[in-house]
Amino acid sequence: MRATTIHAPFDVRLSEVPDPVIVDPTDAVIKIVAGCICGSDLWSYRGENKIKPGSRIGHEYVGIVEEVGADVRTVKPGDFVVTPFVASDGTCPNCLAGYQSVCQHIVGIGSDRADGGQGEYAKVPYADGTLVATPEVPDDKLIPSLLTLSDVMGTGWHAARSARVKAGDTVVVVGDGAVGLCGVLAAVRMGAEKVVALSRHESRQKLAKSFGATHIIAERGDDAKTAVLELTDGVGADAVLECVGTDQSFRTAFDIARAGATVGFVGVPHGVEVPIRRMFSKNVGLAGGVAPVRAYLPELMTAVLAGEIEPGRVFDQQLPLAEVAEGYLAMHDRRAIKTLLWP
Template sequence: MRVADVPDARITAPTDALVRVLLAGVCGSDLWMYRKMAPSERGFRMGHEFVGVVEEVGAEVTAVRPGQVVLAPFRWSDGTCEFCRAGLPTSCSNGGSWGGALDGGQGEAVRVPLADGTLVPVPVGPGDPRLVPVLALADVLCTGHHAARAARVGPGAAVAVIGDGAVGLCAVLAAARLGAERITVVGAHEDRLELARRFGATEVLKARGDAAARRLLELSEGRGYHAVLECVGTGTALRTALEAARPGGAVGYVGVPQDGEGVDVRTFFRRNVTLAGGITPARTYIPELLPDVLSGGVDPSPVFDRVVGLDELPEGYAAMDRREAVKTLVDLRR
């Protein structure tokens, strides 16, 4: 990981906006590339979570204007294609992802394609402390919400959350917001499990794999959970989730898949367990969740437990890789 100069971001199409970044986040999914990408002279521009100020807009942009604070979800989309209209902007016919050959969110400025369909104006100033929890809407808070929605969490539900990373912790917030009565979190780190309790978990369990599945069944008196939120992305985590779901229950699957090793489809076939989820349509969820974040009714900001400037970003990645930080916040206002 290195910080380098690249050509300045600039508008190249009438539907573009130029955004000066205020805050950016490092996602757990960024770590997969951090760990696995081969050394490269050119490198790959990183970052898909950012809030910033609009500096310039193209001639056809009408939804945002210069000087506005805006939030960018982790993919850009036109907001008008058949998939966007169906609530799946992550499958937009004309959309795409930040980074790579394009500008990444972990930089000073970003050219935002299809600005009208992508950017969300936020009615706060650049120095407002609420921008930190707003940043979580770019990805992790919406992803936790997607898991809860996919697993049909509602009032009175018994919910198990697999994973104590930022997404798992945000899934606790989401389940509590939707009225879950019981929330059991499976994780591996005492400090994160304590934060899960602060977010609304009623029980925490330090275990993994078969031991975690057995303990979840014991805690549910053998019945299993109405909803299980898989927030890791490994075959082990998915197996645990499927084993812990009760007959007729549901698994919300949002961990970025790394492997599916050992997952037996008969596990959920025999008990009529629904498996739903996938990549999160964050742009669809933001209007629903933003008012609660701005009011303080939902506060995911504690997941950002390491703050760095742009020049310190390599250490921010290293801290997350060493499990010394849940989620690194990059503050370009410093």
């Protein structure tokens, strides 16, 4: 079968790899219906994260269950499933507490132990603790939105949950990538009154607005702070969603948070120095981390199937799997917000 492999910075290829087989009785093999490229894949693509040349990449996919191990109970061949970006046993104390992304037996999708999602098939461990099936095989037009539940929509949701967004809030979303845009959608759905997207890119501004953002701020740094304070009578935002992960974006997030607010963070932190003295003096909290998308999947799947949210609109590029290299380049060049790959 064919799957995407990464060999060096800016070198991803569609390669011939062995077909996956069930090894453990809790494994499942999925025929991938759609996969996609994540902003965090770009860290490896650009050479900013260390890679093992030739390894598989991609941790977001949906598909049809092809085969299951003897112990798998909750999914069966023929089911359409969403695979979260990490596999979790579903039974450890962290999973039971709703933090499957900190499972004591966590396995990253797209690692040595769980095939990547930019290919034709994938084996996933801990099928019962990981996969969530739709009640029936969904209409093709729902597939992009279901695919976002494997990562970006659940991650944006986690940012909003971590920031404790509540009805009537003024929420600022830092970051206009797919996660930030899903964060806008999440904040709107949680009843925020004003949802402010920080974005300088017209296509992303448009999508943010169509997701329910009430305000767009194109400025950055101190100017963004000034704009948010103007919008909030000098008080600051009730909740801030940090969806980037850089020191600059963290500084902005804390600058615009009001006293008692929480910054919900989901961007993998790179070189971030947390402004602890500012947190202390302003009583601004910080919460979040690797999103337990498995915990949010049932609720968000119901919303997608009911047509209440359409996070799949973050995919502004769809390519056949054979053109995966172009997908990476388009996202790296910021020509695409997010690229869906059809095997």
